[in-house]
Amino acid sequence: MADVLLAARGLSKSFRGLKAVNDVSFVVNKGEVLALIGPNGAGKTTCFNLLAGAMPPDHGAVILEGRDITGFRADQACRAGIGRTFQVVKPFAGLSVLDNVAVGALNAAKHVGEAKERARAVLDLLDLGHKVDEPASSLTLPDRKRLEVARALATGPKLLLLDEVMAGLRPTECDRLVEILAGLNRRDGLTILLIEHVMRAVMKLAQRIVVLHHGEKIAEGAPEAVVRDPAVLDCYLGEAEL
Amino acid sequence: MKARALLGVLFALLLIAPAAIGAYPLAVLILILHYAYLGIAWNVMMGFAGILSLGHALYVGLGAYVAAALYASFGLPALLGAVPAAVVATLAGLGIGALGFRFRVNGVYFALLTIAFAEFTRILFDHMGWTGGSSGFFLPVEHGHTNLIALRGPPILFYYVALGMTAAAFVASHALMRTRLGYAWLAIREDADSAAASGVDVFRARMAAVAVSSALTSLGGVFYAFYYNNMYPEQIFSMARSIEIILAPIIGGLGTLFGPVLGSFVLTLLGEGTTSLLEHFGLAAPGAKQVIYGLALLVIVMVRPAGLWPWLARRLGVGRDG
Numbered sequence: 089m090a091d092v093l094l095a096a097r098g099l100s101k102s103f104r105g106l107k108a109v110n111d112v113s114f115v116v117n118k119g120e121v122l123a124l125i126g127p128n129g130a131g132k133t134t135c136f137n138l139l140a141g142a143m144p145p146d147h148g149a150v151i152l153e154g155r156d157i158t159g160f161r162a163d164q165a166c167r168a169g170i171g172r173t174f175q176v177v178k179p180f181a182g183l184s185v186l187d188n189v190a191v192g193a194l195n196a197a198k199h200v201g202e203a204k205e206r207a208r209a210v211l212d213l214l215d216l217g218h219k220v221d222e223p224a225s226s227l228t229l230p231d232r233k234r235l236e237v238a239r240a241l242a243t244g245p246k247l248l249l250l251d252e253v254m255a256g257l258r259p260t261e262c263d264r265l266v267e268i269l270a271g272l273n274r275r276d277g278l279t280i281l282l283i284e285h286v287m288r289a290v291m292k293l294a295q296r297i298v299v300l301h302h303g304e305k306i307a308e309g310a311p312e313a314v315v316r317d318p319a320v321l322d323c324y325l326g327e328a329e330l
Numbered sequence: 331m332k333a334r335a336l337l338g339v340l341f342a343l344l345l346i347a348p349a350a351i352g353a354y355p356l357a358v359l360i361l362i363l364h365y366a367y368l369g370i371a372w373n374v375m376m377g378f379a380g381i382l383s384l385g386h387a388l389y390v391g392l393g394a395y396v397a398a399a400l401y402a403s404f405g406l407p408a409l410l411g412a413v414p415a416a417v418v419a420t421l422a423g424l425g426i427g428a429l430g431f432r433f434r435v436n437g438v439y440f441a442l443l444t445i446a447f448a449e450f451t452r453i454l455f456d457h458m459g460w461t462g463g464s465s466g467f468f469l470p471v472e473h474g475h476t477n478l479i480a481l482r483g484p485p486i487l488f489y490y491v492a493l494g495m496t497a498a499a500f501v502a503s504h505a506l507m508r509t510r511l512g513y514a515w516l517a518i519r520e521d522a523d524s525a526a527a528s529g530v531d532v533f534r535a536r537m538a539a540v541a542v543s544s545a546l547t548s549l550g551g552v553f554y555a556f557y558y559n560n561m562y563p564e565q566i567f568s569m570a571r572s573i574e575i576i577l578a579p580i581i582g583g584l585g586t587l588f589g590p591v592l593g594s595f596v597l598t599l600l601g602e603g604t605t606s607l608l609e610h611f612g613l614a615a616p617g618a619k620q621v622i623y624g625l626a627l628l629v630i631v632m633v634r635p636a637g638l639w640p641w642l643a644r645r646l647g648v649g650r651d652g
């Protein structure tokens with residue numbers, strides 16, 4: 089039995105009667121890459137919001153390394169070790185690329201100088217090293233996606249939550265990001281939970297998959313098994329690119 | 331580095347200016363420095379942390395009244411009275427901040443809240459007997475001796491105090507922007523959700539911005555009280571003053587360090603220039619200054635929405651925020 093890093097226990101969240109997430113439980117093991125997939129509106133992003141403290145769950149608990157972090161605010165969740173990206177990217181538009189990532193790095197760094205060094209290293213890793221002085225507002229969407237990953241990564245998370253960071257990337261850019269993330273996972277043992285529609289990225293990265301549909305978990309398991317699951321094919325993968 | 335040289339030259343010029351100019355230009359320079367200082371203080375909240383306050387006259391007024399009342403009643407020198415003045419103003423700011431930020435009153439609605447509190451306080455002081463109510467509060471004018479600690483003396487004393495305050499506020503906000511807190515403010519200004527996801531305690535950082543800004547502003551109020559020796563609730567707490575405070579940083583460049591200083595020079599010179607020109611031609615026009623300010627704001631918002639400084643800095647080839 090692998091070490092559990094994060095456990096979601098019976099998470100539920102409703103928006104004006106709509107059950108966006110309904111009694112969802114799963115665990116993320118230390119050092120693994122887990123993919124969260126499902127059709128549009130399945131409740132994936134809402135799940136992230138519950139895990140990362142962007143909103144409190146109506147029911148259920150979030151346990152990180154055995155510690156109950158349910159109801160933590162976003163900044164508390166970040167300090168506890170959950171770094172997240174936003175599906176709709178939220179860069180600090182008026183700040184330089186370096187400062188964007190330095191804000192994240194300050195979560196792990198003792199002072200601003202150290203944060204900037206960390207930020208530089210993370211930006212180099214994500215192939216943004218040559219753009220450090222540009223304002224974030226001048227970046228293209230693929231670069232903004234990478235910046236979003238860099239900012240989250242710079243916080244020094246135990247668990248990195250990635251919300252559709254491959255969307256809008258060209259296949260070569262996507263492969264490159266997969267390679268970088270795989271490297272982080274294998275080399276540094278970084279645990280990653282990713283929401284992704286781009287199945288070629290999911291199949292290359294994920295060791296396990298959880299499938300959500302209408303806010304409920306309908307399948308879970310090894311990628312090869314999940315993509316053959318009739319229920320999953322029925323609601324999702326029938327339409328998605330494989 | 332070029333920005334630093336520019337600043338050094340400006341500061342040196344301001345240091346020796348009194349030797350070369352008469353009483354009226356000195357008074358105008360004091361006004362310029364006073365509004366530059368208040369602009370820097372307001373800019374901490376709006377320019378850095380992105381919190382719009384349209385009620386900063388509240389902190390000016392509280393600072394002025396507290397220090398003046400303590401001096402008049404107990405002879406407490408201005409520099410000591412500045413401490414309780416800043417404490418009172420900071421507490422008021424934190425109260426408004428807590429109310430606004432806890433209940434997620436943001437943007438324009440928060441600005442309305444700040445106006446409401448400034449107006450409440452104006453009405454309160456209008457009816458408060460022991461500070462003279464609406465007929466104002468006056469400090470005894472003592473001629474002939476100079477006392478820096480008590481802020482009593484000739485205009486040149488106030489000139490150097492204003493210069494010192496402005497320089498100190500400038501250096502302090504420059505230093506603050508290079509700290510963890512400064513980064514938190516900028517991040518919140520740009521995107522509060524992303525800031526929180528990066529580990530920034532948004533509520534606390536916002537409260538810190540309000541605390542720093544209201545404390546600094548109240549010291550401007552202490553200066554006001556001892557320089558003018560009189561204060562009326564309807565003037566010192568007025569909406570018009572709140573607006574006047576924010577014009578210099580907006581015209582000079584929001585969120586830049588030099589913007590409030592540049593903006594104050596441009597605005598005050600424009601305002602004073604027009605007024606004395608009109609007086610010269612025997613045209614006493616109350617409100618002329620306000621019209622000029624309004625026009626200046628209009629032109630800037632249309633032509634240089636980011637303010638004068640970012641544009642000027644580019645032309646001079648110096649760091650944008652230096």
Ligand SMILES: Nc1ncnc2c1ncn2[C@@H]1O[C@H](COP(=O)(O)OP(=O)(O)OP(=O)(O)O)[C@@H](O)[C@H]1O
Pocket residue numbers: 103106108126127128129130131132133134135175
């Ligand atoms: N803040 C909110 N307020 C109201 N409804 C919301 C909110 N966030 C999500 N929803 C609703 O909850 C449901 C799940 O949304 P969610 O964003 O979690 O889906 P998703 O799986 O991430 O979809 P996608 O693949 O399109 O990103 C949707 O019906 C959505 O409209």
Ligand SMILES: [Mg+2]
Pocket residue numbers: 132133134175
């Ligand atoms: Mg989503």
